[in-house]
Amino acid sequence: MGFAELQLQWYDLTLKVVAQRLSEEKEISIDSEKVGLALAEINNYSQNLQVFWHVLNNGLKIYDELKDFSFGDVLGEIELFGEECIYPKGIPTNLYEKQIKVKGQKWELHKNDDDPFPSDPHAHNYETGLKLDLSNGNLYKKKVLMDSINRKTLIEIRNKFIQAGFNRMPTLTV
Numbered sequence: 001m002g003f004a005e006l007q008l009q010w011y012d013l014t015l016k017v018v019a020q021r022l023s024e025e026k027e028i029s030i031d032s033e034k035v036g037l038a039l040a041e042i043n044n045y046s047q048n049l050q051v052f053w054h055v056l057n058n059g060l061k062i063y064d065e066l067k068d069f070s071f072g073d074v075l076g077e078i079e080l081f082g083e084e085c086i087y088p089k090g091i092p093t094n095l096y097e098k099q100i101k102v103k104g105q106k107w108e109l110h111k112n113d114d115d116p117f118p119s120d121p122h123a124h125n126y127e128t129g130l131k132l133d134l135s136n137g138n139l140y141k142k143k144v145l146m147d148s149i150n151r152k153t154l155i156e157i158r159n160k161f162i163q164a165g166f167n168r169m170p171t172l173t174v
Contacts, residue, residue: 011055018063022071030071035062037126038069044142046129070114080105084156107132107157109166117143119170123157134158135170 015032023030036051042065045051055062085105107123116122118133118140125132131140137154139147149157151174158169 007056010059011052014055014059014062017060018066021063022066025067026071028071034071034126035066038066038071041126041129042066042069044129080107080157084153109161121166121168121170123161132157133170134161135172136174 012032015035019030019032019035022035036055039045039051039054039062043050043054045054058065105125106127107125109121109123118131118138119135122134123132124130129141130146132138132149133140134154134157137149137151138145139149154174155172158172162169
């Protein structure tokens with residue numbers, strides 16, 4: 001086994017160990033993908049390689065970065081396809097290759113999201129780091145307004161979450 005293969009094994013093992021520890025402490029299911037995506041969000045990384053080197057350079061110390069991160073419980077998720085897709089042009093979608101969906105975009109709502117910004121609740125897309133304000137359709141990345149979607153599309157997305165069993169939506173303001 002070569003050096004590169006050992007690095008990959010160390011990376012995978014580190015993410016798995018931290019995911020297991022966080023899962024046990026928070027009493028929710030957190031996998032290594034979510035750990036990698038959380039590191040990308042916290043450190044504003046947009047490339048897999050940045051996360052990879054961060055894990056290799058910091059090892060199990062990444063737990064300290066993530067112990068207060070709000071992973072939340074996923075209440076439901078929807079996928080948007082084709083014309084339904086709402087990513088603004090120019091937003092990279094390669095944060096973490098295992099998370100990318102070829103068929104469409106994946107948005108998640110969380111049960112106990114500690115951060116009520118931009119709305120309570122709001123939707124997360126971990127491929128891009130975007131948050132969707134479910135009251136007005138604004139799309140944010142790191143609290144910076146990136147774009148917005150139209151009222152019709154917003155209502156369709158809200159309805160998909162409602163059909164998936166999540167009835168608590170913020171007041172519509174558009």
